[in-house]
Amino acid sequence: MNTFDQTRLLASGSTGDAVTxxxxxxxxxxxPSASWSQFVHVYVPQGPAVAFSGRDLRSPGIAAATEVAHAAGFATVVRSPGGRMVAYDSGAVVIDHLDRTTGIRHPGGATFAANAESHVRVLRALGDVDARVGEVDGEYCPGEYSINVGGVAKVVGSAQRVTATGSLFSTVVQVSVSDRVRAVIEDVSDALGYDLRRSSIAGLADYAPALTSQEVAAAFTADYRTRLGMVDGKVPAEVVAHASVANGPSPFHVDDWTRAHPLPAT
Incomplete structure (x- = not known):
């Protein structure tokens, strides 16, 4: 176990709507500055969202995909990390790992592999979940370091963003995939022209029915606390307040807005 470090902060709980x-x-x-070297935020999303990536915007079907998502009642957001589209609601768990040190700043397979291995260990400890690292045929947001169950269906995906000030490694864990999430992944993928094997969409509860999003979030929170020697903290209230006024055209582009509305220096 690592020694607990006051500059490694761990927060939990949603900060607001999908855009926030x-x-x-x-x-x-x-x-521009922060008192922490690493910050991990684990939460259960409040509402349904389709999180697009910059790559998705290049698809000629992005307008149709946005309309499909809106018709299904999903917020549409272009997230900061890369990858491809993912949809989720309160049946998921999201983990945002921010790092200002040099250890995780470089994009590439090593960061994805290390996180995937750690996440697999957490999932296997939750019960009878045959979690494995690797892409399955026809999955949405395909990636070499996706996590699947039994080599059949994807349940976890991650994406990264690296800037001059640090890195963001974001992970979505699908715990209970509702019918509306499944349908919107299918319909938005069709609109974007992406191949999709529908049976590759699943949540952990499809294999361990007793699992809830809250239990999975608690398990990941405990893992980060002990594995990285983190102390409990909170998302700064001023950051939440600043983020909560974000608005713009749909799909809302996170990077465009944050560049135009940066946090004031302290």
Missing amino acids: ELVVPALLLRA
């Missing part, structure tokens, strides 16, 4: 939740880590990533 995605703006908060982008603001923290670009903050």
Whole structure:
């Protein structure tokens, strides 16, 4: 176990609506100064969202994909990290890991592999979950370091953003995939022209029915606390307040807004 470090902070709980939740880590990533070296935020999202990436915006189907998501009642946001589209609601757990040190700042497979291995250990400890690292055929937001169950269905995906001030490694854990989330992943993927094997969409509760988002969030919170020697903290209230006024065209572009509305220097 690592020695607990007051500059490594761990926060839990949602900060607001879908836009606010995605703006908060982008603001923290670009903050000119911070009292922490690492900051991890684990939360259960408040509402349904389709989080697009910059890559998705290049698809000729992005306008149709946005309309499909809105018709299903999902907020549409272009997130800061890369990858491809992901949809989720309160049946998921999101983990945002911000780092201002040199250890995680460089993009590449090593960071993804280390996080995937740690996340697999947490999932296996939750019960009878045959969690494995690796892409499955026809998955949404495909990635070499996705986490699947039994080599059949994807349940966890991650993406990274690196800037001059640090890195953001963001992970979505699908715990209970509702019918509306499943349908919007299918329909938005179709609109964007992405191949998708529908049976590759799943949540942990499909294999361990007793699991809840709150239990999974608690398990990851405990893992980060002990594995990285973190102390409990809070998302700064001034950051939440700043993020909560974010608004703009849909899909809302997180990076564009945060560049135009940076946190004031302290």
